[in-house]
Amino acid sequence: MTPGARLSAAIDILVDIFRSETPADRIFENWARASRYAGSKDRAAVSAIVYGVLRHKAELEHALGAPAHEVTPRLMAAGWLTLRAGEEADAVLALMTGEKHAPEPASEEEAAALKADALPGPDTAPHIRLNYPDWLQPEFEDAFGERLEPELAALMDRAPTDLRANTLKASREEALAALKEAGVEVEEGGLSPWSIRLLKKANLPALKPFRDGLVEIQDEGSQLACLLAGARPGEQAVDLCAGGGGKSLALAATMENHGQIFACDLEARRLKALMPRAQRAGCRNIQTMPLHPWVPGEADPDLTELTGRADLVLVDAPCSGTGAWRRSPDARWRLTTEKLAAYRAAQAEVLERAAPLVKPGGRLVYVTCSLLPSENEDRVAAFLAAHEGFAEEPWTKHWPEDLPRPASLSGIALRLSPATSGTDGFFVSILRRRA
Known part of the structure; x- marks a missing residue:
């Protein structure tokens, strides 16, 4: 592929990302599979533009003239090359010829924007410099206080594997x-x-x-959540939002294949991937349980027989995923106030469904990959206000004495973040049911 064709491909992918709800990584993979002519260097070059734009969308829009005029995916892709990849504006404009699969020539307005662009200065609003929706500012201030800037800056980095x-x-x-x-x-x-x-x-x-x-x-932060869950051999454990089962597999290892893990999820399709993984991993104590929707206050259609039996209920709750923005930079632009409200409602519901399963003396471990207090501390506080039989315990009480403690943001729950602990952002609260 020519440099112009690479730029054109990146533009097309970005157009698809911004007009659909399909995750960016899936759209990129679909393009790569359909573009057999694209070699590894081509894919890497196109990926750099696509994910560079997604990570720096707000500052690119600001630099290229928003809100005075619309900043299109085409202009942002070209602007990423000039602002972040260090290309000269004239060199990028020279790629836009309309020939050999290159983008169509730039308009006078586009050319002027590229030549006049400059990264936002230190006095620019944080949500522009650090690339997140402005309506999340109060949440992030509540979560991080004076550490807001380094914490949000770390979310723009690429995540390790x-x-x-x-x-x-x-x-x-x-x-x-x-x-x-x-x-x-x-x-x-x-x-x-x-x-x-x-x-x-x-x-x-x-x-x-x-x-x-x-x-x-499995991200190291997710591993730490499983470690804190403290599943022991012989216990009865419920992974209530198991998804593909990564945490169930980790629990099976800490339980040394003794006891029982019920891996549950509303999406049976996601659970289907678990058993082949369990077989490969040598896990023999996992049982999958597809769930039906449940109405709080009514009999549970699936979990009644587990009432009061579980030593551990792990609730890896559906959430905004703000702690994993390094891996899914497009997710920050898909999140809306309506979606966040829906996540909070789902979190409250899954906690209600989990509570009856915990036996006296057992523990409910609430986990999210969110950095937002409204999905974390606020949800735990609301749960405890409605369930006097539970009490939150300090995460440090459950940390193995022979291991160094991870750096955690303040609070009784474990709070991990890329800037603080070098992991994805995670929140882990341990709730004990009184005996």
């Missing part, structure tokens, strides 16, 4: 050795006792250690 050593099949040292033998550059993670961090990209599904179940892809 972390693996979890599956201790049902190998120690972390054995998994590391197997990966290195397969030619993968890796190192130990710094927080989770199971974490392995990739230093360079690798085709993991093609690797023997992955196919043999020695490792699973």
